[in-house]
Amino acid sequence: xxxxxxxxRDIIKASLKVFRQKGYHSTTMSDIAAACGLLKGSIxxxxxxxxxxxxxxxDFLHAYxxxxxxxxxxxxxxxxxxxxxRLAAISEDIFMKxxxxxxxxxxxxxxxxxxxxxxxxxxxxxxEWIQSLEHIFGQAYEAEKAREIAEFSVAEIEGAVMLxxxxxxxxxxxxxxxxxxxxxxxxxxxxxxxxxxxxxxxKTQIKRSIAENKEx
Amino acid sequence: xxxxxxxxRDIIKASLKVFRQKGYHSTTMSDIAAACGLLKGSIxxxxxxxxxxxxxxxDFLHAYxxxxxxxxxxxxxxxxxxxxxRLAAISEDIFMKxxxxxxxxxxxxxxxxxxxxxxxxxxxxxxEWIQSLEHIFGQAYEAEKAREIAEFSVAEIEGAVMLxxxxxxxxxxxxxxxxxxxxxxxxxxxxxxxxxxxxxxxKTQIKRSIAENKEx
Amino acid sequence: xxxxxxxxRDIIKASLKVFRQKGYHSTTMSDIAAACGLLKGSIxxxxxxxxxxxxxxxDFLHAYxxxxxxxxxxxxxxxxxxxxxRLAAISEDIFMKxxxxxxxxxxxxxxxxxxxxxxxxxxxxxxEWIQSLEHIFGQAYEAEKAREIAEFSVAEIEGAVMLxxxxxxxxxxxxxxxxxxxxxxxxxxxxxxxxxxxxxxxKTQIKRSIAENKEx
Amino acid sequence: xxxxxxxxRDIIKASLKVFRQKGYHSTTMSDIAAACGLLKGSIxxxxxxxxxxxxxxxDFLHAYxxxxxxxxxxxxxxxxxxxxxRLAAISEDIFMKxxxxxxxxxxxxxxxxxxxxxxxxxxxxxxEWIQSLEHIFGQAYEAEKAREIAEFSVAEIEGAVMLxxxxxxxxxxxxxxxxxxxxxxxxxxxxxxxxxxxxxxxKTQIKRSIAENKEx
DNA sequence: GATGAATGAGACTTCATTCAT
DNA sequence: GATGAATGAAGTCTCATTCAT
Numbered sequence: 001x002x003x004x005x006x007x008x009r010d011i012i013k014a015s016l017k018v019f020r021q022k023g024y025h026s027t028t029m030s031d032i033a034a035a036c037g038l039l040k041g042s043i044x045x046x047x048x049x050x051x052x053x054x055x056x057x058x059d060f061l062h063a064y065x066x067x068x069x070x071x072x073x074x075x076x077x078x079x080x081x082x083x084x085x086r087l088a089a090i091s092e093d094i095f096m097k098x099x100x101x102x103x104x105x106x107x108x109x110x111x112x113x114x115x116x117x118x119x120x121x122x123x124x125x126x127x128e129w130i131q132s133l134e135h136i137f138g139q140a141y142e143a144e145k146a147r148e149i150a151e152f153s154v155a156e157i158e159g160a161v162m163l164x165x166x167x168x169x170x171x172x173x174x175x176x177x178x179x180x181x182x183x184x185x186x187x188x189x190x191x192x193x194x195x196x197x198x199x200x201x202x203k204t205q206i207k208r209s210i211a212e213n214k215e216x
Numbered sequence: 217x218x219x220x221x222x223x224x225r226d227i228i229k230a231s232l233k234v235f236r237q238k239g240y241h242s243t244t245m246s247d248i249a250a251a252c253g254l255l256k257g258s259i260x261x262x263x264x265x266x267x268x269x270x271x272x273x274x275d276f277l278h279a280y281x282x283x284x285x286x287x288x289x290x291x292x293x294x295x296x297x298x299x300x301x302r303l304a305a306i307s308e309d310i311f312m313k314x315x316x317x318x319x320x321x322x323x324x325x326x327x328x329x330x331x332x333x334x335x336x337x338x339x340x341x342x343x344e345w346i347q348s349l350e351h352i353f354g355q356a357y358e359a360e361k362a363r364e365i366a367e368f369s370v371a372e373i374e375g376a377v378m379l380x381x382x383x384x385x386x387x388x389x390x391x392x393x394x395x396x397x398x399x400x401x402x403x404x405x406x407x408x409x410x411x412x413x414x415x416x417x418x419k420t421q422i423k424r425s426i427a428e429n430k431e432x
Numbered sequence: 433x434x435x436x437x438x439x440x441r442d443i444i445k446a447s448l449k450v451f452r453q454k455g456y457h458s459t460t461m462s463d464i465a466a467a468c469g470l471l472k473g474s475i476x477x478x479x480x481x482x483x484x485x486x487x488x489x490x491d492f493l494h495a496y497x498x499x500x501x502x503x504x505x506x507x508x509x510x511x512x513x514x515x516x517x518r519l520a521a522i523s524e525d526i527f528m529k530x531x532x533x534x535x536x537x538x539x540x541x542x543x544x545x546x547x548x549x550x551x552x553x554x555x556x557x558x559x560e561w562i563q564s565l566e567h568i569f570g571q572a573y574e575a576e577k578a579r580e581i582a583e584f585s586v587a588e589i590e591g592a593v594m595l596x597x598x599x600x601x602x603x604x605x606x607x608x609x610x611x612x613x614x615x616x617x618x619x620x621x622x623x624x625x626x627x628x629x630x631x632x633x634x635k636t637q638i639k640r641s642i643a644e645n646k647e648x
Numbered sequence: 649x650x651x652x653x654x655x656x657r658d659i660i661k662a663s664l665k666v667f668r669q670k671g672y673h674s675t676t677m678s679d680i681a682a683a684c685g686l687l688k689g690s691i692x693x694x695x696x697x698x699x700x701x702x703x704x705x706x707d708f709l710h711a712y713x714x715x716x717x718x719x720x721x722x723x724x725x726x727x728x729x730x731x732x733x734r735l736a737a738i739s740e741d742i743f744m745k746x747x748x749x750x751x752x753x754x755x756x757x758x759x760x761x762x763x764x765x766x767x768x769x770x771x772x773x774x775x776e777w778i779q780s781l782e783h784i785f786g787q788a789y790e791a792e793k794a795r796e797i798a799e800f801s802v803a804e805i806e807g808a809v810m811l812x813x814x815x816x817x818x819x820x821x822x823x824x825x826x827x828x829x830x831x832x833x834x835x836x837x838x839x840x841x842x843x844x845x846x847x848x849x850x851k852t853q854i855k856r857s858i859a860e861n862k863e864x
Numbered sequence: 865g866a867t868g869a870a871t872g873a874g875a876c877t878t879c880a881t882t883c884a885t
Numbered sequence: 886g887a888t889g890a891a892t893g894a895a896g897t898c899t900c901a902t903t904c905a906t
Contacts (some may be wrong), residue, residue, distance in 0.1 A: 005886090024328045029880060041882080042887050050880065099329060105378055109322045110239045112381040113315060123382050151388065152395050155375025160320055162374055163367065165328040166339050172367065175417035179368050221869075244896060258870050416893065437865090455758045457673035473903080474866050482901065498901060531761060537810055540752045542671045544813040545747060555814050583820065584827050587807025594753055594806055595799065597760040598771050604799065611800050677876065689890050692877065771893075 008046050009054075010036050015057045023110050024054060024118075054107070059092035061103060063124045073132035080139045084184060087133075091157065096170050097125035101161045113204060130154050140187040148185075153180045222270075224262045227252050229237035231273045236316035238328050240270060240334075244273060270323070273331060277319060277340045285310075295354045303349075304393035307373065312386050318378040346370050356403035365403075369396045440488075442468050447489045453530030455542050456550075486539070487549060492570060493535060494557045505564035512571045516616060519565075520609035525590065528602050533593045561584050572619040581619075585612045588622045656694045656704075659684050660837050663705045670749030671758050672702060702755070703862075704767060709751060710773045721780035729785045732832060735781075736825035739805065744818050749809045788835040796837075801828045 014035035018027045029050060033040045043083075047053040072086050073076070093100055108122040133150035141149060160176035230251035234243045243264060249256045263269040288294070288302050311317055324338040349366035357365055376392035379385075446467035450459045453478060465472045477487040504518050506512070515522035527533055538552040565582035573581055599641075662683035666675045677698060681688045695701040720726070720734050743749055758772040781798035789797055808824035811817075 021329050023239075024242065025239065026326075026330065028878080031352070039888060040880085041889065045886060047316060072404045079867070096372065100327075106325045109317070109378055110242070110326050113237050114316075119382060119384075126379060126382060148391060148395075151376075151379065152372060152392065155379055155388065155392060156368060156372045157375065158378055159371025159373065160367075162325055162378075163342060163371055166324045166335060166342060168335075172371065176368065176371060179364075208400035223869095246900085254869095255871060256897085259871070263867060266897070281901085343905075453761050455671075455673065457671065458758070458762065460899080471867060471869065472901085476902070477865060485755065509775065521812060533757070533760075538757045540814045541749070541810055542674070542758050544749075545669050546674065550814075551814060558814060560810060580823060580827075583808075583811065584824065587811055587820065587824060588800060590810055591803025591807035592799075594757055594810075595774060597805055598756045598767060598774060600767075604803065607796060608800065611796075630761045639725060655890095676874085678874095686890095687892060689877075689879085689893070693890060698876070 004036055006042075009060075011038070011043060011046055011053070015053055016061060016103060017098060017100075019057060019108060020098065020103040022100075024107055024115075025110065038192055048071050051115070052114075055121065058104070058107070058118060058121045060127070062121065062128070065125065066128060070128055070132040072165050078162070078183065080188070083136050083183065084181050085176075088181070090168045092173055092177070095161050095164070095173055101165045102158060105158050105161065116134045126154060137184065137187075140184060140190075149183070152181065156180065217382075222252055222254055222258075226275075226418045227254075227259060227262055228273050232277060232319060233267055233316075235270065235273060236314065236319040236322060238316075239329075240323055241326065242299060261295070267331070267333070270331075271337065274323070274337045274341070275322070278337065278344070282344060286348040287343055288372060289351045289386070296352050296400065296404070297397065299352050300393075300397050308389055308393070311377050311380070311389055317336065317381045318374060321374050321377065342370060353400065353403075356400060365399070372396065438468055438470055438474075439491075442469070443475060443478055443485070444489050446569045447485055448535060449530060449532070451489060452530065452538060454532075454537040457542065471501060483547070484547070486547075487553065490536070490539070490550060490553045490557070494553065494560070497557065498534065498560060502560055502564040505567045512568050512616065512634060513621070515568050515614065516609075516613050520613070524605055524609070527593050527596070527605055533597045534590060537590050537593065544557055547554075557587060569616065569619075572616060572622075581615070653685055654686055654690075657708075658700070659686075659691060659694055660708045661704050663701055664751060666710060667702065667705060667745065667748060667749070668751040668754060670748075672755055672763075673758065699763070699765070702763075703769065706752070706766060706769045706773070708754070708777070712774060713773065718776055718780040721783045722778065728832065728836070729829065731784050732825075732829050736829070740821055740825070743809050743812070749813045750806060753806050753809065758805055774802060782843050785832065785835075788832060788838075797831070804828060 011032065015032050018031050018035050021027075022031065028062070029043055030040045031045055040047065043053065047056065069090050072090075075083070078086070100106065104122050104125050107118060111118045120122055130147070130150045133153050134146045137146035137149045139155075140146075156176045156179065157173065160172040165174045227248065231243075231248050234247050234251050237243075238247065245259055246256045248269070259269065263272065270423075285303065285306050288306070289299055291299070294302070304338055316322065318339050320341050323334060327334045346363070346366045349369050350362045352367045353362035356362075372392045372395065373389065376388040379388045443464065447459075447464050450463050450467050453459075454463065460472075461475055464485070465475055466602045475485065479488065499520050501519065504515055504522075507515070510518070532538065534564045536554050536557050539550060539639045543550045562579070569578040569581045569585075572578075587609050588607065588611065591625050592604040593606045660679065663680050666679050666683050667706055670679065672713075678688045678699070679689055690699065692860050717735065717738050720731055720738075723731070726734070748754065748768040752770050755766060756820065759766045779799045780797070781801050782794045785794035785797045786802075788794075804824045804827065805821065811820045
């Protein structure tokens with residue numbers, strides 16, 4: 001007789017959905033309770049309060065991304081383009097499948113000035129994202145440039161997610177991903193890159209990517 | 217003895233600041249009243265309620281941008297690069313001088329799912345922004361491409377403003393502007409990427425633009 | 433050029449309508465102001481406040497009834513039945529033409545416990561109404577009985593007006609009037625009445641009434 | 649240790665008193681909360697809002713009358729006069745023991761124009777009251793007449809309750825009841841009634857009533 | 865006399881949180 | 886662990902009243 005038990009994870013998962021859609025201030029403890037089949041008061045057995053719940057939700061989401069998404073950037077069995085493709089595919093899956101876009105950006109903007117504890121954690125998430133892209137772009141750019149392009153990319157993706165929300169048009173995100181990939185491919189192929197082994201490796205790799213990757 | 221009267225404009229200006237910093241749900245009518253030296257109840261002489269105030273604040277800001285910012289894109293006494301420079305300078309002035317970044321993005325994300333009336337107006341604002349950039353980019357790209365680059369640019373700027381908030385680091389916006397300008401310069405410098413100094417090519421292009429641009 | 437001036441009377445007449453329809457607590461000074469083309473603040477040039485306005489409205493209405501309605505009961509050029517008919521006609525005109533029924537009953541019930549100054553005045557109105565009917569019924573009943581029947585009649589009419597409101601059916605009032613008249617006619621014709629000149633006069637009179645009154 | 653819990657019924661009973669005395673608009677949620685030992689906000693655990701509370705209070709009162717009062721009219725172990733007597737006794741008990749008279753009439757008049765949902769329910773209450781009297785009067789009158797007399801009676805009682813409030817004199821209600829009873833007795837005994845079995849039965853019954861009923 | 869901005873008290877309602885069961 | 890009644894602070898909004906113009 002499998003008794004349905006609601007545990008912290010379940011509550012956090014429900015919070016994730018609700019917070020992403022309604023933001024921090026507008027979601028009530030009742031909303032979250034309803035989303036996981038509990039009553040308002042019961043949540044306090046698992047979390048100290050709303051702020052604690054938000055914090056743990058951010059941490060949960062960050063951990064999920066570290067494990068399932070950002071790690072892709074360090075999977076050296078993949079080419080750089082393959083990495084970008086996989087990241088794009090996952091991002092589109094996450095940001096487009098459920099309403100609300102990106103929890104981190106939503107909560108980050110909504111609470112940036114009043115909840116430093118949220119901000120610090122959200123910053124850590126973006127930092128890890130940027131670093132993972134930086135690692136990929138390091139293949140085609142020198143270190144400082146790679147960092148910058150990684151930042152531009154995250155910015156462009158998040159901006160696209162925002163436009164997606166405002167326009168109710170999912171194509172913004174796809175196009176942003178394509179744009180980023182094209183930039184990367186151009187850099188990989190670019191003659192202006194110093195002739196190092198790295199570049200050569202990159203060039204080789206890109207050909208492999210093109211050959212392997214039907215989607216390109 | 218001229219008695220200081222608080223009129224709608226004053227309230228809207230105060231709202232602008234407060235809404236930008238705290239978002240929609242977190243700012244109270246008392247916050248706004250305090251910000252313009254009134255009592256809570258007095259705001260209702262000028263606005264039907266909080267939602268109406270937000271709406272009119274959005275409209276006010278949009279009108280301001282149309283008049284003071286987006287119009288620059290259509291000032292044909294300027295070259296494309298000059299336009300971008302001015303737009304960047306103003307944007308940085310606005311987004312960085314006061315806390316809170318971009319009201320439109322903040323409110324857009326926070327209320328996208330629950331306040332369609334906000335969303336529609338915010339979308340109109342972004343649409344006008346994108347079109348103004350599209351007009352500039354039309355000089356270096358064919359129509360469809362110009363639209364896309366304009367969208368990428370707005371996304372990148374808004375993403376940068378978001379990172380700015382989360383990182384408490386103002387350089388993100390400047391770099392985004394630089395990135396956009398560089399892309400534009402590269403595009404101006406011709407379809408075939410010159411293997412030589414990109415910058416030189418761009419400089420040439422600029423001169424050409426200035427010379428030619430009386431009628432662009 | 434006749435300049436439209438709003439004076440106390442105009443405000444009171446507007447109040448009458450609004451108070452009758454919405455009751456005391458639910459009508460706002462703005463409602464009344466709007467009903468007479470003024471702004472809220474302007475009413476305070478004519479009345480000390482809402483309570484004062486209600487008081488003067490009650491007095492105005494009482495005075496109107498004394499002059500135009502209750503006086504009929506003492507017009508000895510009319511028979512008793514004619515008096516009743518005229519009273520009924522006027523009542524129906526007043527209570528049915530405009531929404532809201534009877535201001536005195538509405539306000540009386542709504543404020544009976546909290547506004548003794550209203551209650552006293554409203555009581556005076558009902559007292560005068562009862563006395564006027566008592567005067568008519570004195571023709572057919574001895575003094576004490578006449579008073580009682582007058583009270584019953586006022587109660588029945590007011591109860592009918594209440595049912596009229598609740599049922600949205602105007603016939604209640606007409607039927608109440610008919611019922612009262614029939615009782616009176618029965619009393620006039622009744623064999624149990626002591627054979628006094630008064631009664632004989634009444635009997636004579638009722639025949640005249642019947643002859644004259646097509647509606648009976 | 650049974651902790652005293654306040655449940656919906658308790659709140660409704662408190663509401664009943666407060667609404668009857670102060671009317672709908674003038675009673676605040678705090679008034680009601682205070683009347684049942686809660687804080688204002690706590691009421692919202694049991695009711696959606698003030699309107700819902702009023703609605704349920706009306707329904708509660710109607711149900712009470714159906715069960716305890718109007719049912720008397722259909723208790724055929726009683727004579728018609730006995731029924732009237734009991735109804736009168738209960739009415740006087742209810743309307744005179746507590747301040748405020750008749751909730752249904754008070755709220756009905758105060759909100760007739762603005763709260764159709766109240767009106768509909770209050771109308772249902774009066775309809776049931778009228779029908780119960782119609783049932784009694786059916787003994788002495790033909791159907792249509794019985795209905796009319798029932799309406800007159802309800803009107804007269806409610807009008808008397810109103811006068812009771814305005815005059816602060818409880819005798820109005822007693823006299824109204826006596827008047828209604830007298831009319832009924834007269835009808836039962838009346839020679840003008842067509843000589844049917846029904847009437848004979850009624851006549852028989854009235855004698856029994858008089859014999860049995862010590863209070864008359 | 866009229867205006868309309870401003871006041872400030874108070875209304876209804878929401879909600880994070882607590883706690884006895 | 887879960888419940889749901891209760892709390893109390895705070896939020897949006899209303900409105901009678903005042904007053905400078």
